[in-house]
Amino acid sequence: MPTVEELYRNYGILADATETAGQHKDAYQAILDGVKGGAKEKRLAAQFIPKFFKHFPELADSAINAQLDLCEDEDVSIRRQAIKELPQFATGDNLPRVADILTQLLQSDDSAEFNLVNNALLSIFKMDAKGTLGGLFSQILQGEDIVRERAIKFLSTKLKTLPEEVMTKEVEEFILTESKKVLEDVTGEEFVLFMKILSGLKSLQTVSGRQQLVELVAEQADLEQTFNPSDPDCVDRLLQCTRQAVPLFSKNVHSTRFVTYFCEHVLPNLSSLTTPVEGLDIQLEVLKLLAEMSSFCGDMEKLESNLKKLFDKLLEYMPLPPEEAENGENAGNEEPKLQFSYVECLLYSFHQLGRKLPDFLTAKLNAEKLKDFKIRLQYFARGLQVYIRQLRLALQGKTGEALKTEEVTVDLFHIPPSYKSTVTLSWKPVQKADASQKRASEDTTSSSPPKKASAGPKRDARQIYNPPSGKYSSNLGSFSYGKLGSLEELGIVRKHGRGMRV
Numbered sequence: 001m002p003t004v005e006e007l008y009r010n011y012g013i014l015a016d017a018t019e020t021a022g023q024h025k026d027a028y029q030a031i032l033d034g035v036k037g038g039a040k041e042k043r044l045a046a047q048f049i050p051k052f053f054k055h056f057p058e059l060a061d062s063a064i065n066a067q068l069d070l071c072e073d074e075d076v077s078i079r080r081q082a083i084k085e086l087p088q089f090a091t092g093d094n095l096p097r098v099a100d101i102l103t104q105l106l107q108s109d110d111s112a113e114f115n116l117v118n119n120a121l122l123s124i125f126k127m128d129a130k131g132t133l134g135g136l137f138s139q140i141l142q143g144e145d146i147v148r149e150r151a152i153k154f155l156s157t158k159l160k161t162l163p164e165e166v167m168t169k170e171v172e173e174f175i176l177t178e179s180k181k182v183l184e185d186v187t188g189e190e191f192v193l194f195m196k197i198l199s200g201l202k203s204l205q206t207v208s209g210r211q212q213l214v215e216l217v218a219e220q221a222d223l224e225q226t227f228n229p230s231d232p233d234c235v236d237r238l239l240q241c242t243r244q245a246v247p248l249f250s251k252n253v254h255s256t257r258f259v260t261y262f263c264e265h266v267l268p269n270l271s272s273l274t275t276p277v278e279g280l281d282i283q284l285e286v287l288k289l290l291a292e293m294s295s296f297c298g299d300m301e302k303l304e305s306n307l308k309k310l311f312d313k314l315l316e317y318m319p320l321p322p323e324e325a326e327n328g329e330n331a332g333n334e335e336p337k338l339q340f341s342y343v344e345c346l347l348y349s350f351h352q353l354g355r356k357l358p359d360f361l362t363a364k365l366n367a368e369k370l371k372d373f374k375i376r377l378q379y380f381a382r383g384l385q386v387y388i389r390q391l392r393l394a395l396q397g398k399t400g401e402a403l404k405t406e407e408v409t410v411d412l413f414h415i416p417p418s419y420k421s422t423v424t425l426s427w428k429p430v431q432k433a434d435a436s437q438k439r440a441s442e443d444t445t446s447s448s449p450p451k452k453a454s455a456g457p458k459r460d461a462r463q464i465y466n467p468p469s470g471k472y473s474s475n476l477g478s479f480s481y482g483k484l485g486s487l488e489e490l491g492i493v494r495k496h497g498r499g500m501r502v
Helices: 005-025 026-036 040-051 059-072 076-089 092-107 111-125 129-142 147-161 169-182 186-197 207-221 230-246 256-272 282-294 303-316 340-354 367-394
Strands: none
Touching: 005 026, 005 040, 026 040, 026 059, 040 059, 040 076, 059 076, 059 092, 076 092, 076 111, 092 111, 092 129, 092 147, 111 129, 111 147, 129 147, 129 169, 129 230, 169 186, 186 207, 186 230, 207 230, 207 256, 207 340, 230 282, 256 282, 256 303, 282 340, 303 340, 303 367, 340 367
C-alpha cells in the first residue's frame, strides 16, 4: 500500500497532467489503494480520489466504493472528510447512486457528520433535483426504518428552502408521483409529514392542486370502508386524515365527502368511539372537526337524513329542564349537565348544513318535536346565562379584548329560521376581512382526481398518534330573554369573531 510520500507524488503526476490526467491510470490506482493505509493515508485518499474522479470513468465503481469505505471508517475525522467530498462524484449516471449513499448516511448520530450529509444532499440537489430525489425515494421505499424516517424529515424541512429554478414543475410532479407510492404504506406521523411536503409544492397551491390533495387524504382515510368505532387505529386514522384535509377545504374545494362520512358513520357511533390516546375527549374532537368542515360542504345527496342525525345528536346534549316537585323545587337530586362545547359544535354544523334546507325545522319536524326542541334550547340558554353571570363576577376589575360583548339581532332559530347569521367557531382565530376573502378570488382551474392507489399493508407496528395542541373554549355573548336566541345571543359562537370566551 502507498505511503504518504507516494500519495503526494502520484497526486503531483495527475495534477501536472491536467486534462491528460486520464493517461496515468497507475497513479490514480495507487491513490485508490490509499484507503487501505493508516489514518494519514486515508485522509489524503479522501481528498485525492474525488479530485481526479472525472478523468477515470472506467474506475468509477472502484473510486466510489473506496470513498464509501472511508465514509464508514472508525476515525470520525476521516469519515467527515470523505462525506464532505462525496458531491464531487455526483456526475452523470453516478448522481442517483451518490444520493442513495448520502441518504443512507443520514442515519449518522454524529451531529457534525449529519450536517455534512445534509449539506452534501442540498448541493447535489442543485445539480440534478430529480436524480437526487430518486436516491432519496429509493431509500424511503426500501431502506431501513431509521434511514426512511430521516429521509422523509429531510424532504419535509429542506425542500421548501430550495430556489424556484431547482423546484421546477417537472420536479414537483416527480415528487407527487413518488409520494403516492410511499403513501400506499405509511404510519400516521409519516402521512402528516408527506402532507406537509405536498402542501408546500407550488404546483399544488391551486384549486385543482388542493383537490388532488383532498383525494389523497380521502384515500388514506378509507372512506369507502366500514367505520369501526371500537378500533382505536381506525379512529386514529380518520382523525389524522381529517385534520390534514380541513386546511385544504374552501368554497371551491368542498368537504362534502368527509362531512357525509362523519354524519352517516361517525355521529351514530359517537358514544362508542374508542379514543386512540389517553386523555383525549374523542367525542369533542370529532364534533370540532365536523364543525370546521361543515362551512365548506357542497350539495349532499342525503341532506335531510343527515340533518336529522345532527338534530337528534344535538338533542342528546341539550337536556330537558328537570321536573319540579309540588313545592316548586327540583324533583331530581341535581341539575342536568350542560355540555357547552358539544352544543357549540353541533349547532354550528346544523346551522351550516341547514342553510341548504331552511325549512327543515318547520316542515320536517312535527309540532311536538319542535316544541320539545324549543324548551330544551331555552333551558340551555338560561343555564348559559347563569354561567355568564358567574364568569362576569369572577372577571370584575379585569380588562382586555376577552371582556368584549356584542349585542346581535340575527336569530338562527326564529321560526321559521332565517339562516342569515355570520358566525365563527370559538376556537378559530379572528380573521380580517381581506384575509377571509382571499380564497374567493382563487384559481378555479379544475382537474380530475388521481386514480386510486392499490391497497397495501399498513405499517401498523409504527403507528404514531399526535394529540391536538392548544386549549378548546366556547364563547359568550349577550342573550335576549324575550325570544328564542341565535347562536351569538346564546353565547355559543361569535359574530364576526368577537365575544367573550368561556
